[in-house]
Amino acid sequence: MRWSPGKRSGNLRDRRASTGGGGIPLPGKLGGGLGTIIVIIVALLVGTGGDGGSTGSGGGALGEILEQLGGPTVPAATDDALDADAPDPERRQVDFVSFVLDDVQGVWREQFRRSGEQYRDATLELFRGRTSTACGTGTSDTGPFYCPPDQGVYIDLGFFRELSDRFGAPGDFAQAYVIAHEIGHHVQNLLGIDEQVRARSEREPDRENDLSIRQELQADCFAGVWGHAAYTRELLESGDLEEGLAAAESVGDDRIQEAAGADVNPETWTHGSAAQRQTWFRRGYDSGDPERCDTFSADL
Ligand SMILES: [Zn+2]
Incomplete structure (x- = not known):
């Protein structure tokens, strides 16, 4: 990128x-x-x-x-975790996450504005090992996740090393896809999709897995919508799309969460096949149109 x-x-x-x-x-x-x-x-x-x-x-x-x-926000001293004088070996990585976070949310702010809605920013917390969230204790074992009640995305940067080394999906755009997918869940939360899925799953428990897959594939499609916007602004380099597609293929939760024992379960763990994930990411990417991301009425 x-x-x-x-x-x-x-x-x-x-x-x-x-x-x-x-x-x-x-x-x-x-x-x-x-x-x-x-x-x-x-x-x-x-x-x-x-x-x-x-x-x-x-x-x-x-x-x-x-x-x-609800008061005014003091400009964040975001690097609350590290001694400002000590060199941070992950500085460039953190800068990249920060860049993608703002870019993805900027694209959604514009999408919401165009349809007369107001976008509210999610936060993104970088943590190591485990952290407390409004969804309970989050651990690295679950991979990156979104917690709807506190509207936060949680990422342990170690996941990006795993994505590259263990899941075989290296590259900056692979990481960007992951962040955009999680922000996709935030968009679903803002649009009330999250809540509808939960209510419907309660009414029809035997559809729970199917609904979960559709929700995850929609987040993939939303990630693709951002990818399209990045492409049109010439932020992509050759090979980036392939990195994104490889990542979409590789991050089925079955593989990420083989390491068990996680407390936080903000998403249900059924994410769809590698082919489905690629297809829906691609659909968002090719169209740049969130309306093409209606995974709930599509034949999967
Ligand atoms: Zn997800």
């Missing part, structure tokens, strides 16, 4: 240091609401560990409190 490093998204939450290694239990988004605010304030006062970890950085935790209270 064509992109320039050096910028950090205001929606990026860098918790790599505060979540790594285990040991100290994390204060975090345990239940949302007031409890969370109190936990964050405590962390701020104590000035150690967890979400409010780096004292003096100013924006991060305080910004979050203000966000929760």
